[in-house]
Amino acid sequence: MNRRLVLASVAVVLLLATSGCLGFFGDNEIPEGRLDGNVSGEYEWNADADVHINISEQATYQAVYRFEGEELRLYRNDGLGSENPLYVEAVRYRYPNGSVINGTTLVARGGTIEERRDAVVVTPPADAPSDEAGQLAFTGQSSPKQFSLPTFVKGSYEIVLPEDRRLDVPILSGTTPNTDRRSEIDGRVHLYWDDVERDVISVQYYLQRDLYIFGGIVGISAIVALVGGLYYRRQIEKLRRQRQELGLDVDVSDDSDRGPPPGMR
Structure with missing residues (x-):
């Protein structure tokens, strides 16, 4: 085990020396x-x-x-x-x-x-x-x-x-x-x-033409964000209409004022 350790240490030293890390x-x-x-x-x-x-x-x-x-x-x-x-x-x-x-x-x-x-x-x-x-x-x-x-x-x-x-x-x-x-x-x-x-x-620094590339990227990103926002809004509206058609949109906000069911008073 000690011999292997010595050989490994010598190899590391030689590697550092030949690469100039020790100045040799x-x-x-x-x-x-x-x-x-x-x-x-x-x-x-x-x-x-x-x-x-x-x-x-x-x-x-x-x-x-x-x-x-x-x-x-x-x-x-x-x-x-x-x-x-x-x-x-x-x-x-x-x-x-x-x-x-x-x-x-x-x-x-x-x-x-x-x-x-x-x-x-x-x-x-x-x-x-x-x-x-x-x-x-x-x-x-x-x-x-x-x-x-x-x-x-x-x-x-x-x-x-x-x-x-x-x-x-x-x-x-x-x-x-x-x-x-x-x-x-x-x-x-x-x-x-x-x-x-x-x-x-x-x-x-940058090339002057980089401004056009940068501006184009910003413009395309803005258009993609706008289209994505409109699409998301349309999907929300579509989902809301479907819930209304299925009768799932029930207003339960005033249930707390109606008191307990009959027989539970």
Whole structure:
């Protein structure tokens, strides 16, 4: 019995170790092709916000983070209290002077991009000024009609929604935390936060055509409810007539005033 228990314990430990849960084989190198992949469009280096996130129609996003410090941890929460490394590709670093390098060049110049057990950890290149903030940009994967990420950097945020996406109907959309202001530029909604202190920032939005679908569903539901109500009322009336025809509708409301039957007085 003890031998079986020991073997089972060893098997569990090996399973956790190989899956990275104990940190033993948890660090992985991001493939060079993914690290230096092509960027769809251009990263928005010159945005006023500390963090600029551009969401595309293909459920991907381009993020630019301004950060000053030893490292930047990129992760996602799995809903069970654990952190997992964030999927990143097409990594770029921009020096304060404006020059841009790719991920492998960042590593070659003394920086790091390590996919650890719980996060992707990025440190700036060794020749980056220590008293000025650089910028890190990457492409990630999102969900259709919903975007959510931890706030790796505290400060101002700007999120740009895909074309024809809206947040005007509370039932179908919303932001956490609430935005400080919004604008529409070239058919795309821009959301602004002056200073985000929350641990997570999230946006739920909808396509304009979703309003027609939602309105159609509400209209059909109302018609079904109305028809069902009329049918139910007709059935009640029909049942009442049948009871009257059978003499089952006898008014017994005044029986208490008539006293006991003859012979029982």
